[in-house]
Amino acid sequence: MSEDRQPANEAGAARPTGKRQLTGASTTSTAQMEAKKATRVSDDSEKVGGGVASFLPEVGSELKKVIWPTAKQMVVYTTIVFVFLIIMTALVSGVDWLAGLGVEKVLGA
Known part of the structure; x- marks a missing residue:
């Protein structure tokens, strides 16, 4: 074997x-x-x-x-989340605005 x-x-x-x-x-x-x-x-x-x-x-x-984050880490993490939310809100608003312009051009309103 x-x-x-x-x-x-x-x-x-x-x-x-x-x-x-x-x-x-x-x-x-x-x-x-x-x-x-x-x-x-x-x-x-x-x-x-x-x-x-x-x-x-x-x-x-x-x-x-x-392992809990320190106060400084929490401020950094919260800031990152808010910046991300502002960027995403601006992106979605911009796409919505452009789509609205496109619909107005197509429909001739």
Whole structure:
């Protein structure tokens, strides 16, 4: 047997030799993944309220992980948004004005 190929599994197909096999990471089949998911769902349903009570504390812990912008960054970001809005408003207004001129020329109003 060559070193590149693994022995055949229960279904008789040769297992691929990818990074996971070379690094020793475990692989799971679809059936194993479904069994784990079913176990997690049953574990979650045993919680009071299905985990609703833990929602707000989890939100708080996630908000602690956020890297908030400084006041200077907020001023810069807000300025960029306003400049972009002014440019887009001018662009849309200009296209509308030109389209109006074109309609007036075509209809002869």
